[in-house]
Structure formats: C-alpha cells, structure tokens
Amino acid sequence: MTNSMTRTARLIFTLTLLGTSTLLGHSALAQSPLFQPLYEVLSHPRCMNCHTITDFPRQGDERRRHDQLVVRGADNHGAPTLQCSACHQDNNVADGAVPGAPHWGLAPLSMGWEGLSASQLCQVLKDKSKNGDRSLADLLKHMSEDDLVLWAWTPGGNRTTPPLSQPAFVEAVQAWVNAGGPC
Amino acid sequence: MFTIRVNGIAHTVDVSEDKPLLWVLRENLKLTGSKYGCGQALCGACTVHIDGQPTRSCVMPISAVGDKQVRTIEDIGNEHIGGLVQATWQELNVPQCGYCQSGQIMAATALLKDNSSPSDQDIDKALSGNICRCGTYPRIRKAIHKIATEQL
Ligand code: FES
Numbered sequence: 001m002t003n004s005m006t007r008t009a010r011l012i013f014t015l016t017l018l019g020t021s022t023l024l025g026h027s028a029l030a031q032s033p034l035f036q037p038l039y040e041v042l043s044h045p046r047c048m049n050c051h052t053i054t055d056f057p058r059q060g061d062e063r064r065r066h067d068q069l070v071v072r073g074a075d076n077h078g079a080p081t082l083q084c085s086a087c088h089q090d091n092n093v094a095d096g097a098v099p100g101a102p103h104w105g106l107a108p109l110s111m112g113w114e115g116l117s118a119s120q121l122c123q124v125l126k127d128k129s130k131n132g133d134r135s136l137a138d139l140l141k142h143m144s145e146d147d148l149v150l151w152a153w154t155p156g157g158n159r160t161t162p163p164l165s166q167p168a169f170v171e172a173v174q175a176w177v178n179a180g181g182p183c
Numbered sequence: 184m185f186t187i188r189v190n191g192i193a194h195t196v197d198v199s200e201d202k203p204l205l206w207v208l209r210e211n212l213k214l215t216g217s218k219y220g221c222g223q224a225l226c227g228a229c230t231v232h233i234d235g236q237p238t239r240s241c242v243m244p245i246s247a248v249g250d251k252q253v254r255t256i257e258d259i260g261n262e263h264i265g266g267l268v269q270a271t272w273q274e275l276n277v278p279q280c281g282y283c284q285s286g287q288i289m290a291a292t293a294l295l296k297d298n299s300s301p302s303d304q305d306i307d308k309a310l311s312g313n314i315c316r317c318g319t320y321p322r323i324r325k326a327i328h329k330i331a332t333e334q335l
C-alpha cells in the first residue's frame with residue numbers, strides 16, 4: 001500500500017515536472033538556440049526597464065515604475081523640462097546610487113519588448129521598421145558598442161547585471177548575426 | 184582647477200573632479216539658495232538650470248559642467264519669467280517651511296519658459312521630481328496657473 005502510494009506520488013511529481021517544463025518551453029525558450037542567449041540578456045531588467053511599452057521607465061529588478069513618476073516624453077528623454085539628464089549624468093555617481101551613461105533615455109516605443117516571447121522579440125529586434133532601420137550588422141554594433149547598452153554591465157551600486165558577461169554576449173550576438181539572425 | 188560659469192560670471196575653483204556642483208555652489212561660491220535634501224536626485228531641492236534645463240546639482244560632478252551655463256535661484260529673478268514666478272510665489276504665499284522652494288521655483292520657471300499655458304498634467308510631469316514635505320503642491324499649481332493666465 002505504502003509502496004504503491006510512493007510510486008503514484010513519484011509519477012505525479014514527474015508528470016508535473018514535465019508539464020511545467022513544457023509550459024516554460026513555450027513561453028520562455030527561443031525557437032533558435034542562437035537567439036536564446038540574446039533573449040536572456042535582452043529580457044534582463046537592466047535592458048528591459050527602458051525598453052518598455054509604457055509611457056514611463058521602470059527601475060529595479062522588481063521592475064517597479066520609476067520613482068518620481070517620471071514620464072517617457074515625446075522624444076523618449078522625459079518631459080520637456082524634466083529630462084532624464086536632470087538626474088542621470090554621463091556616469092554613475094560616485095556611490096552608485098544614481099546610475100548614469102551618455103544619452104540616458106528610453107528606447108522608442110517601437111523597441112518596447114515587454115510581454116514578448118523570445119521569438120517575437122527576435123522578430124521585433126530585426127524589423128527595420130521598428131528597430132531604427134538597423135541591419136544585423138548595425139544591431140551587432142549597437143549591442144556591442146553603445147554606451148548605454150554597455151552600462152548594463154557596469155550599472156553601479158548593487159544592481160544586477162545580465163546573465164552573460166559582456167564579451168560572451170558580443171560573441172553570442174556575432175554568432176547569431178553570422179547565421180543570418182535566426183529566430 | 185575648474186572654471187564654471189554661474190549666473191553669468193566665471194568662477195575658478197580648486198576642487199576634486201567628483202565634487203558635486205551643489206557643494207561647489209554652496210561651499211566654494213557661498214551660493215546657499217540651492218538646498219541639500221537627499222544628495223541622490225530624489226527630492227529636487229538642489230535644482231539649478233544647466234543651459235536652461237532643470238538639473239539636480241547634487242549628482243552633477245563639477246567635471247561634467249564644462250562651459251555650460253549654470254543658473255541658480257540667486258539669479259533667476261533677473262529673468263523675466265523667473266521674476267514673475269518669484270513675485271507670484273510671494274503674493275500667494277506658496278512656501279510653508281520653504282526648504283524645497285528654490286527647487287520648485289527653478290522647475291516652475293523652466294516649465295513656464297517652455298510652455299506658456301501648462302495643463303495640470305504638464306505641471307505634474309514637470310514638477311513630479313520636486314518633493315515638498317509641507318505639501319504646498321496645491322499652491323504651487325495655483326501660482327503656475329495664475330502666472331500663465333494673467334501674465335503670459
Ligand atoms: S538634494 Fe539633489 S535631489 Fe535631493
């Protein structure tokens with residue numbers, strides 16, 4: 001009796017695990033393994049908090065609405081007289097409390113990634129009508145050289161960084177671009 | 184050594200490159216109208232104009248100022264709109280303790296220079312980073328509307 005119960009319990013446990021991983025597989029895994037590492041970086045809060053689909057940025061790993069209720073503004077750099085640069089300088093402040101990097105601001109709404117699956121994000125990333133008319137080579141350049149992108153790996157304070165190191169990320173982007181940007 | 188232009192006058196100060204502009208203004212130049220509230224760009228008490236844009240001087244290192252024009256509360260009354268804002272602030276008795284008010288005036292002046300008839304929403308967006316512990320927000324809003332409707 002006890003034995004068969006244990007067996008049943010184990011079976012249920014295994015099935016649950018399988019079910020969960022199938023679900024996760026649909027929602028979080030990219031179709032192309034080459035895009036998967038990019039997705040893991042791009043969906044990190046250091047990137048996503050300013051690639052929002054809202055008219056405001058977010059902050060923190062919990063991705064709460066940005067303090068002071070600052071807004072996106074017409075040019076993605078805040079309200080006309082409360083610009084992102086009112087607080088965010090070209091560098092993090094000395095104690096790391098306020099992050100900073102050149103041209104601090106939100107990505108345009110067309111580059112908002114919130115709520116997208118990996119393959120959707122991949123498509124949006126490559127779509128020239130949404131990505132600022134960037135070719136795959138331009139994307140590689142942006143993601144490996146742009147000051148604001150690079151900030152994600154030196155965010156100051158106790159902010160977390162994306163799951164891949166910056167050189168590993170550049171390698172992954174390069175491999176994805178070399179393969180023609182498979183989604 | 185850094186030379187910065189504050190209220191139209193060049194000042195040379197011998198300070199380390201990461202000294203925040205706020206402390207250069209207050210300690211070195213004795214311009215104490217800009218207040219220290221949080222030191223972390225959270226409250227707006229230290230707001231000055233950098234080339235006309237409200238900026239939190241507590242998080243701007245002196246090395247980032249370069250040849251940009253710094254304008255502080257001490258000089259804002261010499262601008263037409265800055266003068267109107269200060270006069271109306273007095274007329275409506277906007278301040279309570281006053282600690283946040285130089286920042287509020289700098290933010291309101293920049294708003295009215297950019298937008299001569301701001302809506303409540305425009306005011307919220309422009310001043311949401313200027314915190315008033317005394318809760319003078321309704322009077323700030325009223326004063327901005329009064330200037331916009333009667334004088335601009
Ligand atoms: S003292 Fe600068 S924002 Fe509070």
Ligand code: FES
Nearest residue numbers: 280281315316317
């Ligand atoms: S008047 Fe006291 S903090 Fe604003």
